[in-house]
Amino acid sequence: MTVGIIGGGASGMAAALAAAQYPNTQVILLERQSRVGRKLGATGNGRCNLTNLHAGETSYHGESPAFASPALERYPVEETLNWFRALGLLTVAEDSGRVYPYSDQANSVVDVLRFALEKPNIQQKLGFEVEKIKKLPEGFQILGREESLVVDRLIIACGGLAGTKLGGSMSGYQLLRSMGHHCTRLRPTLVQLKTSWAGVTGLKGVRANCRAAIYHDGVLHRESTGEIQFTEFGLSGPVMFEISRDACQGSGDWIADLDFLPQWEEKELLQELLRRQGTALPASELFTGILHNRLGRVLTQAAGISSQRLISELSREQLQEAAAQVKGFEVCLTEPLGMDAAQVTAGGICTSEFDENTMESRHVPGLFACGEVLDIDGDCGGYNLQWAWSSGRLAGACAGKE
Numbered sequence: 001m002t003v004g005i006i007g008g009g010a011s012g013m014a015a016a017l018a019a020a021q022y023p024n025t026q027v028i029l030l031e032r033q034s035r036v037g038r039k040l041g042a043t044g045n046g047r048c049n050l051t052n053l054h055a056g057e058t059s060y061h062g063e064s065p066a067f068a069s070p071a072l073e074r075y076p077v078e079e080t081l082n083w084f085r086a087l088g089l090l091t092v093a094e095d096s097g098r099v100y101p102y103s104d105q106a107n108s109v110v111d112v113l114r115f116a117l118e119k120p121n122i123q124q125k126l127g128f129e130v131e132k133i134k135k136l137p138e139g140f141q142i143l144g145r146e147e148s149l150v151v152d153r154l155i156i157a158c159g160g161l162a163g164t165k166l167g168g169s170m171s172g173y174q175l176l177r178s179m180g181h182h183c184t185r186l187r188p189t190l191v192q193l194k195t196s197w198a199g200v201t202g203l204k205g206v207r208a209n210c211r212a213a214i215y216h217d218g219v220l221h222r223e224s225t226g227e228i229q230f231t232e233f234g235l236s237g238p239v240m241f242e243i244s245r246d247a248c249q250g251s252g253d254w255i256a257d258l259d260f261l262p263q264w265e266e267k268e269l270l271q272e273l274l275r276r277q278g279t280a281l282p283a284s285e286l287f288t289g290i291l292h293n294r295l296g297r298v299l300t301q302a303a304g305i306s307s308q309r310l311i312s313e314l315s316r317e318q319l320q321e322a323a324a325q326v327k328g329f330e331v332c333l334t335e336p337l338g339m340d341a342a343q344v345t346a347g348g349i350c351t352s353e354f355d356e357n358t359m360e361s362r363h364v365p366g367l368f369a370c371g372e373v374l375d376i377d378g379d380c381g382g383y384n385l386q387w388a389w390s391s392g393r394l395a396g397a398c399a400g401k402e
C-alpha cells in the first residue's frame with residue numbers, strides 16, 4: 001500500500017514516520033519547498049518551543065476544540081517527548097511548561113526528524129508543487145507541474161496560511177475544498193498588534209514584564225502576564241501573542257491596558273516615588289532602577305510631568321499620576337499585523353467533516369488531514385506544535401495501516 005503525504009512540515013513529517021512504521025507501507029512525502037521543516041526551523045525565534053507540559057483540550061480553539069482530544073490522548077506530551085528522545089533529541093522544560101531542545105537550536109529538531117525520514121519505505125519529493133488531486137475508484141491521483149502520482153491513501157498536511165514568507169499558503173485549504181470540504185474564516189493569531197499611538201516608535205525594541213489586558217468596547221477580551229515588546233508598529237512579545245487571538249477583529253474600540261509592575265500595589269509604588277523626592281535628579285529619571293529608561297521617560301511624560309522639572313519639585317498628586325500610569329497605561333489597538341507576521345492561522349477546514357479518532361474524512365474514504373490546515377489552533381507556548389505531532393502521528397498511523 002502507498003500513502004501520499006502533501007506537506008513536509010511538522011505534522012507531515014510526523015505523519016510520514018507514523019505511516020512508515022508498517023513495513024509493507026510505502027510513503028511518498030511531497031514538499032513544494034527545497035527542504036522539509038523550513039517553517040519549523042524558524043519557530044520560537046530559532047529555539048523551537050516544541051511542546052508544553054500543560055497541553056490539553058482547554059489549550060485549543062476552533063469551532064469544536066474537543067476534536068483535538070483523541071489525538072492528544074493517544075499521543076500526549078509525555079509520549080511525544082519519549083518519541084523525540086528515541087529519535088535522538090534531548091529536551092529541557094522551563095518552569096512555564098514550555099519545552100525546548102537542549103541545544104536551544106530549532107535545527108536540532110528539524111535534523112532528528114530529517115534523519116529519521118531516511119527509511120527504505122519513505123520517498124521524499126522536494127520542490128514538488130501539487131496543483132490538483134483527483135479521487136480514483138481505488139486511491140488518489142496527485143498532479144504536479146511535471147509529473148503525477150497515484151497513491152492508495154492521501155494525507156493533507158500543508159499547514160496554514162500564517163507565515164507566508166516561510167511557506168504558509170492556501171494550498172491545503174484549496175485541495176481539501178476540491179474534495180468537497182468546507183473552510184471557516186481564516187485570521188492571524190499569535191501575532192503582534194498594531195496601535196494608533198504615535199509614541200510607540202520611540203519605544204521600538206524595548207522589552208518589559210507586565211500584565212496586559214485587552215478590552216473590546218470596555219469588556220475584557222483576554223489577559224496574560226509576562227514579557228511584552230514594543231515594535232515599530234505596536235505591541236509584540238509572548239504576552240501579546242497569548243492574548244492576540246481574535247483581537248481587533250470587527251468593529252468597536254480595542255484597548256490594551258498595561259500594568260508594568262503587576263507584583264506591586266499602586267500605593268507601594270507611590271511610597272517609593274515619594275522616597276525619591278529627596279534626590280536632586282531630573283523628573284526624567286523618576287523610574288530609573290525600576291523600569292527600562294526609555295519606558296520610564298514615556299510614562300513620566302504621559303503623567304503630564306515635564307522632564308525639565310526636578311523630582312524634588314513634584315507634588316504628591318503628580319507622583320500619584322505617575323504611579324497610575326505605570327499600573328494602567330492604555331494603548332489603542334487597531335489591527336493584527338497580518339498573516340505574514342503571524343505564527344499560526346486561526347480557522348481552517350471544518351473538523352466536523354473528519355473523524356477525530358482517525359483524522360479521516362467523513363466524505364472521502366482514504367483522505368486524511370492533520371495539523372494547522374484544520375480548524376484547530378492552540379495557545380502560545382508550544383501547544384500548536386504538540387497538535388502537529390499528535391494529529392500527524394494519528395493520521396499517519398491510521399492511513400498507513402492495512
